[in-house]
Amino acid sequence: MIEHSIIFIGLDTHKEFIEVAYIEDQRGATPIHFGRISSAKISIKKLARQFQSKYPSATLHFVYEAGPCGYWIYRLLTSLGNCCYVVAPSLIPKKPGDKVKTDKRDAIKLAKLLKSEDLTPIYVPEPEDEAVRDLSRARETAMKDLKEAKYQLKALLLRNNIHYEGTANWSLKHLRWLTELVLPHPAQQIVLQEALQTITERIARLERLDNELSHHVKNWRYYPVVKAIQALRGVRMLVATGVIAELGDLNRFDHPRKLMAYLGLVPSEHSSGGKRHVGAITKCGNGRARRLLVEGAHSYRYPANISTDLQIRQEGLPKEVVDIAWRAQLRLCKRYQKLIKKGKHYNLVVTAIAREMIAYIWAISKEIVLPRVDPKLRLARVPA
Template structure:
């Protein structure tokens, strides 16, 4: 194919319709508004056939913004043999003086920017990976709903000046104490019972999702990576599954600094001339993966140690993975104490530890390859 045998097609996707524009790969070519089509799969297939019949010698390159509609258009077009790119809305160049935004303009802009190579495609997960990610996010939502229900119940007790004398909230003893409470008004008693009922339902829901996630991840193609990164301190099954589900194959990054920047754990910088200004972290990329790393980084405030639980997680792993995890624990525990002695804020220290954690996780993932053995998976060393 020569340079002029490419047709760039911009899609502005919505729930009910898709706005379409295209531009030929020729010098001086102008973007053309094709029109609006339905967002049904049959309409997308018909659109691709129309462009193929009109430009039989051209390769079709589609592009659209990532959004709530997911990746089904990408998977449909690639299954038909066409090139398709999904771009993040935050990475699309925008002129400061352009104050008019319409669906037609968005489609034209996407087509022109794809032609000039000013768009950066994002990583699109496989359907299996997205399914595990949805299950992991459902578990996180269940945890948030349970916390919200507990806060609402505690607020009711606080308004009535009822305090628990024990030390462990939400233990079996605490739950029994809650069931024995009698509030002064019958309406309040009904509210208390409904809150308790909601909490019990959400606890059961969380347990179901935990069991299902632990079961489904064992048949996942990234289970060897999930199992390997659990050799790290502060990275148990739920954290490891959520992290890998959000990031996908983290070995696609050729350097750990790129992965640090991808999860938004690198500092902002605004430097010019002789002045170099470093600010807070960028918080770009996947916020859920960043939060999971921050959660795991808190465990490094204690001295380096191989606990019984960590030893069980490391059983059956290659020696190189276990050695790398121990090296990470020694370094991160020392770094945590050193930064705290320097007087750094606790949140700054934890963020610094999380930034280095993702580098060690990247190093461990590089030592793991995925081998399909009838649909099962196992660990293996990367050949030197």
């Protein structure tokens, strides 16, 4: 009987079922289609036991694509003592001439690529980190919904040639003015009242999520990093929480350039022969974290200065963190003005500032000591 050290198992996951294929580690082995199983936890546990009984001396390496099903399969398989990898669909090699796609072929393809080490596993957040990320995203969704409701109400008023004479929109005075409006037709009055009620409900929803986010972030293991990076200009509570919730542990990047590339903030390149062409940024990776950094980069258009609000955020932080934040402000404010004077487009300048901001955030995170995590839950690496 041939003894195997590793069995590579590809999972093509779906809501109701999972297609399974595997390949042995010996040279010239042919991938085998195992079949289709239910996506219930008990079925996955049974699948792992079947492979363990068939290959008692081998280590099981599972792989599946990241998608809407989440990371619970990864956590379940790793809790059983197996290796599991989650890969990004955009990084899976694909032949240009391969025009046939089925669940069976996808599972076989994942198993073969895992064996040949052609897959790049992604970072899997801890359950607590994913929960804070969901809360941060829910707060952002609530803000978008509130803005959409306000736009709809302002469009209604514009169609009826009704203009507010005050200066501050959506203040208490403005809201009182809206409640006193009388539109020409009773049907339009109903639309106005429904819009006002929707805005009131969404304001209350946003306040609830703000309070919950502030409460849970202070009990989060990454809160020291969230608090420390607020020493930077343009990085307040919401931006800091959003960036760290999306990126997780920044110490997994051994150089800030890798973090820049992960966020898609580096320029694309298409060079061949003696010609070198550098284009726009790649926009790969996490788009939400990239957008939050660009929002914070706008504040560097002003001269370097420690405002009262920034000084309050820096109180109680280590001197090394405050020094990094000041060096960042001196460099980025100067670089912003230099690029503007060169005639660079405003969006290009802000993107360049955001790219360097993440490098300073990485440097600050290196100064913060975090509690250790259970090694069993860390991201597994592809075997060499």
